[in-house]
Each structure stands twice: as structure tokens, then as C-alpha cells.
Amino acid sequence: MILGALESPRPPRSVSSDPALSFPPLFCSYDTLVGEFVMTHPNVKVPDAGKIYSFNEGNYNGWEGGLQKYMDSLKDGAKWGGKPYTSRYIGSLVGDFHRTLLYGARKRRRGQGGWWWNGGLGCCAQPAAGDRPRQPSPPLLPFLFSPGGIYGYPGDTANPNGKLRLLYECAPMSFIMEQAGGKGSTGRGRVLDVQPDKVHQRVPLFVGSPTEVDYVESFLK
Secondary structure, eight states, rough: OEEEEEOOSSSSOTTTOOGGGOOOOOOEEETTTTEEEEEESSEEOSOOOOOOOEEOOGGGGGGOOOHHHHHHTTTGGGGTTTOOOOOOOOOOHHHHHHHHHHTTOOOOOOTTTTTEESSSOOOEEOTTTTTTOBBOOOOSSOEEEEOOOOOOOOOSOOOOTTBBIIIIIIIHHHHHHHHTTOOESSSSSSSSGOOOTTOOOOOOOOEEEOOOOOOOHHHOO
């Protein structure tokens, strides 16, 4: 599956301010029947909050104290109605980011548009009453809600700025997430507001649902 973006009609002034660069994130899936990529998710949205986190907790002892307290709070079920957050970590920025946007998503307005999302990598025509869809049909979802949550690659004692590069990892992913209604942060500010001073500059990254990003920032600022 690949992610697409609409081309800006004019040269952008900046990534963070040009309205011409605003677009709803869309996904295209490879259709083996026709040998082409087909747009399957034209408008992906992240919810305001989500109880899934993706961090490499093997680095916990190297994190700063505020981040350790944040992680401990996610596991304290008493803070979250008796059920702590769920951990899902692949170890790949693209894989974890993809899951935050799409994994287990459900279309929330079933009565609109005549299409529904089946929770996998394809879409089916809306079935007749009491029947199940059998044949795949062109996916024309007006919008798709993701499960939300947060992905984080923070700095630690060995790598104070983390390992992800600003210009070609953190900034692009943060831009896509913002277009889906989420946020991308270094833990102390917006990723897209960071002025790069070298090509391979690294920064910490926290990206996902806006409430979840705000919550981790509250422990770090």
C-alpha cells in the first residue's frame, strides 16, 4: 500500500503555512487483478485520542525522567477507567505509522455513500439486509477513521536526539499526520517548526492523535 498526495497548484512558500499544500491523506493499494495501484482510502482521519502506543520500551532506562513517568502512566489502569493503554510496536517507522492510521479502522457513517470498511485491506459493496458481501467492489469511502494512538521515537542517553532524521522521516510523517487531523512533535514543539541546520539532522518524534501528543508533551515541556 502506498500513500498519495495531491500536487500543489503553485510553488509552496513553506510546508507549514501554505494552504495549497493542504490535502486529505489518501492510500492506494495494489490490485493484482489489473496490475495497478487503486485509490482505496481517499480521506483518512485520526480520532482526537486513541489508546494504542508504539514505543521501544527496551530503551526505557535511558529515557529522561518525564518520559518514564509518561510511560508509567499509560500502564496505570486506574487512570483510564480500569483499562491501561495497549502496546503495539513493530520497530519500523513506516509500519507503526501505517497501523496508527489504518489498523482495524471502521467507517463510522455506515448510512452514507453506500460503502463500508471491512477492517482489512479491501472494501466491499454494502450488502443487502441480512446478507454478507461476497465480491470486492471499487472502494469509494468518503472518509475513513483510524484507531489513533501515538508513535514515539524519543531521545535517550545514547542518542539524545533519537535516530530519526528530520528532513526525510520526521517532517514528512508529521505533515501527513497533521493533514489527517493529528500532530507531530519533538516532545517540546511542533516538528514542522524545526529549522534544519544540516541534511541528516535528527530529532525526537511523537506523532499521532492530537490529545495523545499533547499528553506526552505535558511530561516533557
